[in-house]
Amino acid sequence: MAEKAVQSHHVVVIGAGSTGVAVAHDLALRGFAVTVVERGAIASGTTGRNHCLLHSGARYCMSDPVSAQECAQENDVLRSIMPHAMELNGGLFVALTEEHRAYKSRFQEACQTCGIDAPWLTPEQVLALEPHVHPDNLGAFHVPDGVFDPLRFCLSFLATARRNGADVFPFTRVDELIQRGSAVEGVKVSDLHTNRVRRIEADLVVNAAGPWAGEISAMAGLMLPMDPTPGVMVSMRGRYCQRVINRLGMPSDGDIVVPQRETSILGTTSWSVPRADTIPIPEEHVALLLERGRALIPALAESEPQGIFTVARPLIHEMVKDTRQVSRGFECFDHAAEGVQGLVTIVGGKTSTSRAMAETTADLVCSKLGIQAPCRTRETRLESYRAFYYT
Amino acid sequence: MKQEMSDPVMAFDGNELWTIHYRVFRYKRSSGKPHYDKFNVEIAPHETVLDGLEKIWAFQDRSLTFRHACHHASCGSCGIRVNGVEKLPCIVPIREVTRDGGTVLCEPLRNFPLVSDLVVDLGQFYRRLEEAHFQIIRSSEPIERDEHESSNVHTRFENCIECGLCVSACPVSGTDGLYFGPAALAASWRMIQEPRGVDPLSVRSNADQEHGCWRCHVAFECSEVCPSNVDPAAAIMALRQDLLKRKLLRLFQRGDHDRA
Ligand SMILES: Cc1cc2nc3c(=O)[nH]c(=O)nc-3n(C[C@H](O)[C@H](O)[C@H](O)COP(=O)(O)OP(=O)(O)OC[C@H]3O[C@@H](n4cnc5c(N)ncnc54)[C@H](O)[C@@H]3O)c2cc1C
Ligand code: SF4
Ligand code: FES
Numbered sequence: 035m036a037e038k039a040v041q042s043h044h045v046v047v048i049g050a051g052s053t054g055v056a057v058a059h060d061l062a063l064r065g066f067a068v069t070v071v072e073r074g075a076i077a078s079g080t081t082g083r084n085h086c087l088l089h090s091g092a093r094y095c096m097s098d099p100v101s102a103q104e105c106a107q108e109n110d111v112l113r114s115i116m117p118h119a120m121e122l123n124g125g126l127f128v129a130l131t132e133e134h135r136a137y138k139s140r141f142q143e144a145c146q147t148c149g150i151d152a153p154w155l156t157p158e159q160v161l162a163l164e165p166h167v168h169p170d171n172l173g174a175f176h177v178p179d180g181v182f183d184p185l186r187f188c189l190s191f192l193a194t195a196r197r198n199g200a201d202v203f204p205f206t207r208v209d210e211l212i213q214r215g216s217a218v219e220g221v222k223v224s225d226l227h228t229n230r231v232r233r234i235e236a237d238l239v240v241n242a243a244g245p246w247a248g249e250i251s252a253m254a255g256l257m258l259p260m261d262p263t264p265g266v267m268v269s270m271r272g273r274y275c276q277r278v279i280n281r282l283g284m285p286s287d288g289d290i291v292v293p294q295r296e297t298s299i300l301g302t303t304s305w306s307v308p309r310a311d312t313i314p315i316p317e318e319h320v321a322l323l324l325e326r327g328r329a330l331i332p333a334l335a336e337s338e339p340q341g342i343f344t345v346a347r348p349l350i351h352e353m354v355k356d357t358r359q360v361s362r363g364f365e366c367f368d369h370a371a372e373g374v375q376g377l378v379t380i381v382g383g384k385t386s387t388s389r390a391m392a393e394t395t396a397d398l399v400c401s402k403l404g405i406q407a408p409c410r411t412r413e414t415r416l417e418s419y420r421a422f423y424y425t
Numbered sequence: 426m427k428q429e430m431s432d433p434v435m436a437f438d439g440n441e442l443w444t445i446h447y448r449v450f451r452y453k454r455s456s457g458k459p460h461y462d463k464f465n466v467e468i469a470p471h472e473t474v475l476d477g478l479e480k481i482w483a484f485q486d487r488s489l490t491f492r493h494a495c496h497h498a499s500c501g502s503c504g505i506r507v508n509g510v511e512k513l514p515c516i517v518p519i520r521e522v523t524r525d526g527g528t529v530l531c532e533p534l535r536n537f538p539l540v541s542d543l544v545v546d547l548g549q550f551y552r553r554l555e556e557a558h559f560q561i562i563r564s565s566e567p568i569e570r571d572e573h574e575s576s577n578v579h580t581r582f583e584n585c586i587e588c589g590l591c592v593s594a595c596p597v598s599g600t601d602g603l604y605f606g607p608a609a610l611a612a613s614w615r616m617i618q619e620p621r622g623v624d625p626l627s628v629r630s631n632a633d634q635e636h637g638c639w640r641c642h643v644a645f646e647c648s649e650v651c652p653s654n655v656d657p658a659a660a661i662m663a664l665r666q667d668l669l670k671r672k673l674l675r676l677f678q679r680g681d682h683d684r685a
Contacts, residue, residue: 074490074493075491075492075493075494075502075544076494077494077500078492078493078494081494082493082494082495082496082500082502083494083495083496086499117562118560118561118562119561120562121562121579121580121581121582122580123579123580123581183499183500183561183582184494184495184500185494185495185500185501185502186500186561205490205541205544207487224488226488226490226541227453227454227490227540227541227544228453228454228455228456228541229453229455229456229488230455267497269497269498269499273581276579276581293581294499294581294582295499295581295582295583295584295586295653296584296653296654297497297498297499299497311479311483312476312479312480312483312484340497340498340516341473341495341496341497341498341499341515341516343495343496343497343515418555420551420552420554420555420587421555423547423548423550423551423552424548424549424551424552424555
């Protein structure tokens with residue numbers, strides 16, 4: 035009986051980045067009828083171009099322990115539900131100077147508090163594991179970082195959502211929200227394969243449009259000012275480490291090298307832009323990344339960049355961060371609080387925490403629609419990403 | 426030389442902006458015939474062909490469809506033909522394919538069903554990779570160093586990024602729609618080399634078919650365009666040798682248990 039009631043509820047998810055795909059999967063698994071609309075290709079927004087780091091949480095253990103704990107928990111879950119989309123070789127937090135090493139005890143305590151296993155390695159042990167790390171390093175922590183493939187990450191969620199009945203429409207752009215009075219009752223979309231316009235009715239719309247979430251909520255007359263905050267990454271030819279190599283200290287510019295396949299991706303920086311669509315890359319950011327990357331792994335000097343790219347963090351402008359927030363680390367808004375029914379927005383967070391973000395969002399959807407259906411994404415192993423293309 | 430390449434001053438050409446004429450293949454299912462649209466794009470010579478497509482989409486024509494995600498030759502989704510040659514436009518700087526005032530021709534991959542503009546349907550392609558039991562994670566070769574070997578086992582993604590460039594360039598895939606194609610055959614060879622729990626016999630018998638590895642004409646176009654060091658042509662040759670060797674062995678040792 036209850037099952038039937040769930041299935042008769044149709045939810046439209048806007049955006050097929052890591053947030054939207056995880057929300058679609060969670061809702062489909064709970065039994066909802068789900069439709070995903072994405073204006074471009076899957077993962078063509080922020081997610082596809084991110085740094086590919088499956089966070090262990092260690093990166094934020096000193097600056098933001100709440101996020102760090104969430105990362106640590108999600109790291110465990112994601113490893114078990116999509117091992118086929120990840121390189122799981124761990125990571126190091128390397129001290130290159132006395133200044134870095136001064137963080138040792140603070141980092142150790144913070145990791146302990148957040149439940150992150152982080153043994154200390156001597157310089158000799160570091161070099162035995164990672165021979166290309168700077169020979170004069172002063173030791174490192176070993177943490178359970180990993181590396182994912184952002185596109186395959188998204189496709190795995192979507193393939194599984196499809197198996198559970200979801201419809202997924204890439205190249206389908208939301209132009210308007212269908213509204214009766216102020217209540218949102220669906221979306222008006224352009225199918226860019228045909229250039230035809232159509233309406234998709236829904237009981238509820240989830241806005242997971244990342245840095246463009248403000249544009250969607252503006253369609254309902256809502257103010258959700260975003261502060262797109264990009265970072266540059268430089269992908270170097272050649273793999274010089276097996277593990278993710280971080281510099282020990284507070285998170286800062288150019289402090290991490292993420293190996294992936296046959297490349298080493300240097301990152302990242304942070305600044306503010308007015309518009310998230312095409313972001314010009316400042317030359318000095320590239321220079322800084324190359325210089326700091328080489329400080330961690332001197333052999334990178336022999337390599338050359340094969341790709342230089344940037345995307346914007348989908349951050350909400352500080353001035354609207356207030357009591358509407360459902361959680362820290364990411365923001366999940368029920369716009370009923372502002373008088374608009376039928377619209378939920380989920381932004382922020384990380385790809386590494388997208389499953390948890392989806393759980394919070396789907397819980398909110400359930401409570402809004404009066405449905406009782408437990409979250410099952412923790413224990414549901416995901417389909418092969420390839421299944422997305424041929425089912 | 427390499428040292429110079431990694432210097433950002435080399436990677437970036439100051440503030441120079443070129444005007445490039447993009448000729449882009451267009452097709453929408455509902456509206457008429459395929460045609461080419463022309464767009465003038467202001468772009469720095471170090472920026473990529475994909476950056477230009479994104480600029481067209483952002484500032485000139487929001488209906489242009491093309492696939493992309495990673496922008497560093499890792500996801501395999503952006504493959505198109507640039508000036509007639511299969512490329513990942515995310516790693517092709519403008520200055521590599523034209524000069525200021527020049528033209529860049531962008532067309533969808535061949536040998537796949539066309540969906541719209543630069544987007545093709547890769548369903549069959551992925552099904553064949555799945556049929557070869559191709560797994561994405563491999564154990565990696567140890568990173569080279571002076572003295573002792575690491576005893577740790579590492580994993581990493583397979584070299585093949587499943588971009589389909591090889592299939593588009595392959596003359597046999599163009600004439601035989603049932604041909605497995607270079608990527609799936611290279612995948613089969615990888616699975617035979619490192620089976621990871623998969624039965625190599627089933628991978629062999631899958632490849633040892635009329636539309637399998639014997640169909641290849643040895644044109645080597647696949648290895649020419651492969652952006653990810655897979656060398657599918659060499660893999661197909663190795664696969665054939667392996668199958669031949671087994672056939673011969675079987676001939677000489679009839680009744681042997683090895684029935685591969
Ligand atoms: C530089 C950088 C590095 C990062 N590195 C990491 C990392 O290593 N590990 C990690 O876990 N996280 C990382 N992150 C964070 C992570 O990438 C983001 O939090 C995450 O990708 C956000 O996903 P999303 O789905 O919310 O947004 P997006 O991926 O941007 O998805 C939103 C989607 O909505 C679509 N859309 C927009 N408007 C419309 C419309 N009108 N109609 C239909 N669709 C629309 C867009 O095309 C887009 O695909 C990084 C972020 C940045 C900026
Ligand atoms: S073999 Fe090379 S060209 Fe073919 S799909 Fe794989 S990476 Fe692409
Ligand atoms: S965008 Fe990923 S390979 Fe080009």
